[in-house]
Amino acid sequence: MISYAQLKGEKKRVAVVGTGQTKFEARSPEKTYYELALEAALTAINDAGITSRDIDSVVYGIYNDLFERQIMPDTYVHDYLGMYGKSGIRVTTGGATGGYAFRAGYSEVASGLSDVTMVIGVEKAQDCYDWAQGKTTPEVIKSIAYSSDMTWEFPLGTSAASSYAILASAHMKKYGTTEEQAALVSVKNHGNAISNPFAQSPMKITVDDVMQSRMISYPFKMLDCSLYTEGAYALILMSEEKTMRMGIKDPVWVMGIGSSNDKSFTGSRTVKDRMGKYGDIADLRNHYESAVQAYNMAGIQDPEKVIDVAELHDAFSFTEIQAYEAMGFCGRGKGGKFIEDGVPLMNGDLPVSPSGGLLGAGHAVGATGVMQIGEVVNQLRNRAGKRQVEIRSGIGLAHSIGGPGSSYCSVSVMGVD
Amino acid sequence: MISYAQLKGEKKRVAVVGTGQTKFEARSPEKTYYELALEAALTAINDAGITSRDIDSVVYGIYNDLFERQIMPDTYVHDYLGMYGKSGIRVTTGGATGGYAFRAGYSEVASGLSDVTMVIGVEKAQDCYDWAQGKTTPEVIKSIAYSSDMTWEFPLGTSAASSYAILASAHMKKYGTTEEQAALVSVKNHGNAISNPFAQSPMKITVDDVMQSRMISYPFKMLDCSLYTEGAYALILMSEEKTMRMGIKDPVWVMGIGSSNDKSFTGSRTVKDRMGKYGDIADLRNHYESAVQAYNMAGIQDPEKVIDVAELHDAFSFTEIQAYEAMGFCGRGKGGKFIEDGVPLMNGDLPVSPSGGLLGAGHAVGATGVMQIGEVVNQLRNRAGKRQVEIRSGIGLAHSIGGPGSSYCSVSVMGVD
Numbered sequence: 001m002i003s004y005a006q007l008k009g010e011k012k013r014v015a016v017v018g019t020g021q022t023k024f025e026a027r028s029p030e031k032t033y034y035e036l037a038l039e040a041a042l043t044a045i046n047d048a049g050i051t052s053r054d055i056d057s058v059v060y061g062i063y064n065d066l067f068e069r070q071i072m073p074d075t076y077v078h079d080y081l082g083m084y085g086k087s088g089i090r091v092t093t094g095g096a097t098g099g100y101a102f103r104a105g106y107s108e109v110a111s112g113l114s115d116v117t118m119v120i121g122v123e124k125a126q127d128c129y130d131w132a133q134g135k136t137t138p139e140v141i142k143s144i145a146y147s148s149d150m151t152w153e154f155p156l157g158t159s160a161a162s163s164y165a166i167l168a169s170a171h172m173k174k175y176g177t178t179e180e181q182a183a184l185v186s187v188k189n190h191g192n193a194i195s196n197p198f199a200q201s202p203m204k205i206t207v208d209d210v211m212q213s214r215m216i217s218y219p220f221k222m223l224d225c226s227l228y229t230e231g232a233y234a235l236i237l238m239s240e241e242k243t244m245r246m247g248i249k250d251p252v253w254v255m256g257i258g259s260s261n262d263k264s265f266t267g268s269r270t271v272k273d274r275m276g277k278y279g280d281i282a283d284l285r286n287h288y289e290s291a292v293q294a295y296n297m298a299g300i301q302d303p304e305k306v307i308d309v310a311e312l313h314d315a316f317s318f319t320e321i322q323a324y325e326a327m328g329f330c331g332r333g334k335g336g337k338f339i340e341d342g343v344p345l346m347n348g349d350l351p352v353s354p355s356g357g358l359l360g361a362g363h364a365v366g367a368t369g370v371m372q373i374g375e376v377v378n379q380l381r382n383r384a385g386k387r388q389v390e391i392r393s394g395i396g397l398a399h400s401i402g403g404p405g406s407s408y409c410s411v412s413v414m415g416v417d
Numbered sequence: 418m419i420s421y422a423q424l425k426g427e428k429k430r431v432a433v434v435g436t437g438q439t440k441f442e443a444r445s446p447e448k449t450y451y452e453l454a455l456e457a458a459l460t461a462i463n464d465a466g467i468t469s470r471d472i473d474s475v476v477y478g479i480y481n482d483l484f485e486r487q488i489m490p491d492t493y494v495h496d497y498l499g500m501y502g503k504s505g506i507r508v509t510t511g512g513a514t515g516g517y518a519f520r521a522g523y524s525e526v527a528s529g530l531s532d533v534t535m536v537i538g539v540e541k542a543q544d545c546y547d548w549a550q551g552k553t554t555p556e557v558i559k560s561i562a563y564s565s566d567m568t569w570e571f572p573l574g575t576s577a578a579s580s581y582a583i584l585a586s587a588h589m590k591k592y593g594t595t596e597e598q599a600a601l602v603s604v605k606n607h608g609n610a611i612s613n614p615f616a617q618s619p620m621k622i623t624v625d626d627v628m629q630s631r632m633i634s635y636p637f638k639m640l641d642c643s644l645y646t647e648g649a650y651a652l653i654l655m656s657e658e659k660t661m662r663m664g665i666k667d668p669v670w671v672m673g674i675g676s677s678n679d680k681s682f683t684g685s686r687t688v689k690d691r692m693g694k695y696g697d698i699a700d701l702r703n704h705y706e707s708a709v710q711a712y713n714m715a716g717i718q719d720p721e722k723v724i725d726v727a728e729l730h731d732a733f734s735f736t737e738i739q740a741y742e743a744m745g746f747c748g749r750g751k752g753g754k755f756i757e758d759g760v761p762l763m764n765g766d767l768p769v770s771p772s773g774g775l776l777g778a779g780h781a782v783g784a785t786g787v788m789q790i791g792e793v794v795n796q797l798r799n800r801a802g803k804r805q806v807e808i809r810s811g812i813g814l815a816h817s818i819g820g821p822g823s824s825y826c827s828v829s830v831m832g833v834d
Binding site: 001002007032056057063064065066068069070071072074075076078079083084085086087088089090091092093094100103104106107108109110111112113114115143144146147149150151257259260261262263264265268273274275286289402403404407408410 | 418424473474480481482483487488493495500503507510511520521523524525527530531561563564566567674677679680681690692703706819820821824827
């Protein structure tokens with residue numbers, strides 16, 4: 001893998017130079033998914049100080065066809081954005097769709113195929129029309145259920161929550177992590193969202209509120225789970241050469257990208273295969289692997305010392321605790337203590353998910369991973385408004401996961417000069 | 418856009434070094450889509466002379482979720498191939514899925530994120546199980562119908578055939594192209610398939626057979642249309658540095674890639690927008706644009722003189738005629754005469770679709786564009802067996818399209834030193 005140091009030496013880095021988003025909300029009945037995408041795209045284009053003519057290609061992060069009851073939703077968005085005549089690729093990798101779309105967008109620019117690429121995630125589902133039944137009906141639950149393996153898992157009734165709950169239970173058993181520790185993540189992220197005007201679920205809550213909320217899938221209670229969200233987020237990526245030519249003021253560089261997809265069946269993640277060094281079912285093995293890849297590319301040895309801010313994927317509160325460990329922010333099994341000690345709080349040494357994360361800001365599937373990277377970009381540019389954290393090293397990290405038991409994981413490390 | 422000459426000078430090219438496929442057939446009831454993918458992958462790995470450990474990442478071309486009734490089919494294929502611990506990205510862009518997956522695979526390697534990437538297309542649908550109805554039922558028609566715009570087109574009953582038929586009718590009206598000329602494409606491609614042991618529809622037929630076959634959507638008769646196909650095709654892509662380190666004998670270099678997505682509504686492709694210079698609804702405007710991009714990157718001025726062999730997307734016979742023109746093989750409106758004159762025949766000056774194309778070899782959607790590139794690779798390596806054409810310049814072209822009225826188009830130009 002090429003190193004960031006080499007890219008920097010050759011002036012061949014890739015920067016994020018613009019971000020834009022819609023409000024994340026449970027339902028946007030007055031806007032089509034085209035319109036959500038357009039709103040985010042125009043904001044990002046304005047933020048970058050470019051015009052849509054400067055864009056060479058687009059990468060779309062759109063999760064699943066059933067959400068829109070529309071195969072190839074990207075082709076209609078592409079048209080609506082006025083991007084005809086340019087390349088448009090759709091990437092879809094479950095909850096990690098945004099993170100992998102970013103990887104594909106990075107490659108588009110780093111390969112030299114494009115100087116400027118827009119990565120845009122968009123999701124909408126609640127008001128899709130069921131032609132068979134002749135009425136409007138939500139497809140969300142059905143279409144997420146189709147994510148589990150249709151041969152072995154779907155017949156057993158697995159859901160997104162239950163597969164992540166198994167990983168959480170294993171972590172509790174192996175390391176003694178508690179439900180109360182996980183509840184602290186929920187309290188933190190819903191609280192952080194209060195300073196994010198685009199967030200879906202800003203709330204001041206307590207550990208007791210989480211503990212007493214309705215059981216969903218042990219050990220997850222309602223407030224441990226992110227909600228379904230509609231919205232869009234766009235990023236403008238640009239080659240270093242073009243940033244110099246255009247005089248971009250505060251580019252945020254992609255320092256490292258790592259992506260590792262684990263076995264699809266959580267039960268087969270034993271310690272006997274070649275990923276065993278990263279742990280077993282209690283550990284998010286491919287998250288460790290993705291972080292190692294990203295840090296190697298970025299040239300980072302001590303992530304816990306140099307990373308100023310991170311956005312971690314908290315579709316479920318426990319997963320953020322497991323991610324502290326996998327990202328190397330704390331030792332293995334120490335994730336629960338990490339939040340008890342307050343390290344990832346807004347005023348802690350390594351603030352995690354100032355946006356509010358998926359729990360607080362919302363989980364608009366394809367848009368989520370793009371949003372997380374955008375939040376890190378704005379933090380590093382000191383443009384995060386009321387939720388700005390202190391930037392010291394100028395390095396941040398975004399973590400995007402999805403699939404059954406998080407078989408997908410993509411880690412992006414970003415930095416400013 | 419970076420030029421092939423520059424990449425060659427810097428020894429930073431990307432090669433295809435291995436190909437592998439399953440038989441393309443209407444139904445593969447004894448194999449799951451995992452197994453089809455594995456068969457193609459193992460053949461490509463062996464062909465490249467590498468092991469699966471050499472592969473850094475995979476790009477999956479899988480068309481639509483409803484075919485498998487499986488959101489994220491790629492995660493299950495990734496596991497089955499033993500690729501856990503590596504990045505896997507799924508690309509989906511309608512009938513052009515294979516072509517755009519190849520673009521994403523090229524970028525993976527050219528960006529330096531991977532030294533070796535496998536691009537694999539796989540499709541299977543006929544024996545999917547409908548849990549709601551409790552029986553096995555084909556989802557093919559329903560899921561393809563979901564490709565048209567759900568707001569404006571689906572309610573009108575548009576299908577893949579009817580949208581391409583509109584483009585063909587416009588071409589007939591504008592340039593005087595005849596049904597008999599289109600029938601010659603069908604005769605050629607079904608005939609070429611006789612020499613392809615992996616082909617679905619090898620047939621010796623006549624223009625009369627095509628003309629007398631059942632009407633599907635004017636001017637398309639049954640034998641003008643490709644069939645539904647199941648199958649898989651895999652390619653191994655490698656950085657130039659790694660080909661030298663591994664002593665790869667006959668790498669086939671990616672010289673140029675161009676992708677242009679047109680407006681999604683064929684009716685809005687008037688001459689008044691900025692793509693008007695490439696024509697109107699009778700012309701495949703984004704195919705012209707994609708070819709120009711690919712030729713510019715490759716440094717090719719006279720494609721009709723230097724291209725030895727091409728695989729053009731012939732989901733419908735007329736589309737191949739339109740593509741002769743868009744690829745610059747003949748003048749605008751001269752596509753019908755081009756085949757009447759025999760130029761694209763196996764013994765002509767520019768043989769087109771020696772594999773049999775989609776009409777003869779089959780259209781396994783996500784796998785199709787990958788197959789077309791693989792065929793060009795094997796022709797340029799002089800490994801195409803009974804259907805080998807004469808290689809002079811050592812340059813070939815593959816053309817992958819999809820979407821309503823071919824809103825997607827990706828052109829790949831390949832070459833040997």
